[in-house]
Structure formats: structure tokens, C-alpha cells
């Protein structure tokens with residue numbers, strides 16, 4: 139058996155004693171009895187609910203004139219018949235019980251999840267550290283408004299857009315297409331009404347997304363590696379790389 | 384129980400410390416720092432339940448949810464990279480002034496005259512690129528698992544916001560070294576945004592803090608980069624994580 143912490147046990151004992159004292163009329167002594175000593179006087183065997191509360195419902199139904207409850211129960215309720223609680227509704231069995239979650243196979247977050255998280259954080263840190271030791275971040279010459287580098291490129295994640303600029307009017311390439319793309323992306327859960335998550339049921343959604351991702355990946359790659367001076371198409375193995383991170 | 388009566392000075396002292404009001408006010412009842420840790424289901428729960436970790440994780444998760452092969456840790460790594468970037472970024476802030484006259488020199492000095500300056504700058508830069516990549520891959524993984532389907536639709540929307548804030552953070556940071564790469568990359572980028580219909584001119588003006596890129600742009604993007612965007616991102620992250628939990632933990636298994 140796992141041990142119960144001292145303070146929790148004391149608290150539970152105190153609470154039990156208090157409940158017993160509150161049960162009033164039928165509890166002979168309000169002293170704190172040891173929790174494990176069975177008291178024959180507890181009316182229902184279930185010590186958690188004071189007996190006057192348990193009995194109140196039946197008492198109220200049987201003799202509406204006499205307010206039920208021991209000395210500890212509040213007297214002079216403001217409701218009808220002097221009661222301060224009444225039955226609002228009866229919930230049919232099945233309507234609540236059946237929605238209870240089925241038992242799931244669960245594991246403790248500590249250590250099972252935290253250890254995995256910690257290790258992957260460690261791995262990334264290590265990777266970053268090594269990478270940062272061996273590869274320096276670029277720092278070109280001081281910014282100069284009179285010297286436009288050729289080619290001028292956006293950061294890599296915008297190179298797909300810059301690539302579109304070579305094909306369309308800037309308003310289309312820079313605003314319309316990414317705008318529509320973004321809106322479609324945000325709306326994806328509301329557009330895709332197919333409830334299934336199984337890949338074999340989602341062939342269309344998966345193909346569409348894959349084509350879309352490939353489209354951008356190819357554009358970014360062309361923009362990064364295959365564009366030279368004047369943003370003209372070049373092969374990196376002939377013309378060299380025009381790419382900074 | 385906690386009453387092992389070893390009378391060694393050290394253990395006596397640590398007992399006194401653990402009995403003190405200060406200690407008790409810091410660590411919640413049941414914390415492993417009050418009682419010591421021995422491996423038991425109860426203590427495993429307490430590690431989460433009685434610490435700030437409870438804000439991030441429940442006590443238990445589905446067995447399937449701890450499979451690294453499902454999430455590939457990509458969401459967690461994005462978050463970790465964000466923390467990493469915050470830490471290295473604060474270091475960089477000690478040595479950097481966002482004016483056209485000083486920015487480039489400050490970076491140059493940082494690299495050549497500050498201990499670990501070059502290393503920390505490198506880490507900040509590579510972590511930034513890596514974060515863009517990992518957020519992007521995280522999105523792809525979520526899509527391919529159909530994890531955006533009910534009840535997780537709204538968390539996907541939050542996610543797309545996070546993607547945009549991540550890109551903006553990276554892009555605003557790109558200008559700060561104030562070298563040729565920064566200036567012209569940002570020129571290309573902001574020219575594109577200038578083609579927004581109707582408000583194009585105004586959008587560009589607000590972004591640049593003027594009609595041309597200059598020292599005002601630098602100050603503006605610096606403030607966005609170190610303060611506003613991280614602030615907003617953290618708020619969205621909080622919502623994102625909260626929703627992961629409220630939507631019943633991560634999705635799956637397929």
C-alpha cells in the first residue's frame with residue numbers, strides 16, 4: 139500500500155470528526171474519535187454524508203409540516219414549507235451516465251512524457267550548439283542604399299512569393315495568391331467536412347495538401363538555388379550559389 | 384513517514400528548513416520538495432500536480448500521446464526553440480542598439496570583442512530558421528493526421544496565427560543586423576506588401592515608419608521583434624496549449 143501523507147491523514151480525520159459532530163442528534167459524542175474506530179451509531183454506514191441531509195428528502199415528503207434535520211441544520215428556510223432546498227428536476231438514468239468517458243489506457247506524464255521532452259530539447263540544443271560552432275551567421279557589408287546587390291533576395295521562406303513575382307503582376311503574386319492561400323489554410327477545418335481521420339478515407343485532402351506543399355517547396359527551391367543575377371534562371375553548378383540564410 | 388531521526392548536522396538542518404514557514408509557503412503541500420521523492424504512482428502525480436508544470440501538462444495522458452513517432456515532437460520543439468530564441472535574444476539585446484548608425488557596428492563588435500558573442504548570435508540565427516521549419520513541419524504533421532477535425536478546428540486557426548507570427552518574428556529580426564543582406568531582403572519583402580490593394584501606400588508607410596527604409600524602420604522593427612510579436616505569440620501559445628488539453632489531449636491514434 140502507498141503511504142498516506144501525514145498532513146492529509148490528519149485533515150481527513152478532522153473532517154470526518156466534524157461531519158460526525160454536525161450529524162448532531164444521533165451522534166452521541168462530538169469528541170474526535172479515531173478514524174478507524176467503527177462507530178455503531180452512524181445511521182447509513184456511509185459517514186461522508188451527514189444523516190440529517192440523507193433523511194431530509196424523505197422527511198420532507200412524509201411530513202411537510204415539520205422541518206427535518208438535526209440541531210446543526212439551518213432552520214427557518216425561506217422556501218415553501220420552510221425548506222431551503224427543493225427538487226428542481228429529475229434526470230432520467232441513462233441521460234447522464236451513458237455519456238461518461240470510457241476508461242482509457244493512460245500513463246503518467248512524469249516520467250513518460252517529460253523525459254522524452256527533455257531528451258529532445260537536449261538533442262536540439264546540442265545540434266544548435268554544434269551547428270553554431272561550425273557555421274557562422276552571415277554579416278555582409280554595412281547596408282548601403284546606393285549599392286543594390288544583384289540578385290536581391292527575400293528570406294528563404296518568402297522566396298516562393300518572390301518567385302511568383304516573376305510570373306504575375308505584383309498585386310496578384312504578393313497579395314492575392316498568398317491572401318487566398320492563407321484564407322484557405324485557416325478555413326481548412328471548416329471546408330473539409332469529412333469526419334474520418336484515416337488516410338485511406340482522405341485521399342483527396344491529402345493529395346491536395348501534398349500538391350500545395352510541393353508547389354511552395356519547389357518555388358522556394360528555385361528561388362533559393364536557381365536564381366542568379368537579375369533573378370534570371372541559372373544552374374547552381376554552373377553559376378554558383380546566390381543564397382544567404 | 385517523514386520522521387527518520389538521523390542526527391547528522393546536515394539532515395537536521397534540511398529537516399529544519401523543510402519545516403520552516405518560508406519553505407512551506409514556497410512548496411505546496413504534497414510537493415516532492417517537502418516530502419522527498421520516491422517512485423510511486425502518488426509521487427508521479429505530485430510531480431506535475433504540485434508544480435507549475437500543471438499549467439502545461441495533465442497528470443496523465445493517453446499512452447498513445449507519448450509516442451514520439453506520432454508528433455515527432457514538432458510542436459514541443461517549436462516551443463522549445465522559441466524559449467531558446469528568447470534566452471539568446473536577451474543576450475544579444477545587451478550589445479545591440481537599433482539605429483542605422485550603430486546597429487551594424489554593434490553586431491561586428493559583438494562578434495569580435497564579446498565573449499561568446501559570435502556563438503550566441505549564430506545560435507540565435509540558426510534557431511530562428513529552424514523554428515520556421517519546425518512550425519511548418521508541425522503544421523504538415525497536424526494536417527496529415529487530420530488533427531484539425533472536430534473538436535480541434537479552432538486550435539488549427541490559432542495555429543495558423545502562430546505560423547504567421549513566427550514568420551513575422553523571423554522577418555523583423557532579419558533587418559536588425561543592418562547589413563546589405565538585411566536591407567535588401569527587407570526591401571524586396573516590403574515592396575511586395577506595398578501592393579496591397581487600396582491601402583498599399585499606407586501599409587508600406589506604417590511598416591517602414593516612413594516612405595523609405597531607414598533608421599525609423601529599424602527602431603520600429605526592433606520594437607516589434609523584441610517586444611510586441613513575442614508578447615502576442617506567447618498569448619496565442621497559451622491559448623494553443625490550453626486548447627490542446629481542453630480538446631482532449633492530442634489526437635489519434637489514427
Ligand code: HEM
Nearest residue numbers: 454458459461462518522530538539542543545546633634
Ligand atoms: C509557434 C508555433 C507552434 C507551437 C509552439 C505549437 C505547439 C504545439 C504543441 C506542443 C502541440 C502538442 C502536440 C505536438 O507536439 O504535436 C500542438 C498541437 C497542435 N497544433 Fe501546434 N504549435 C505551433 C503552431 C501550429 C500551427 C502552425 C498549426 C496549424 C496551422 C498548429 C496546429 C495544432 C493542432 C491542430 C494541434 C493538435 C494536434 C493533435 O491533437 O494531434 N500549431 N502544437
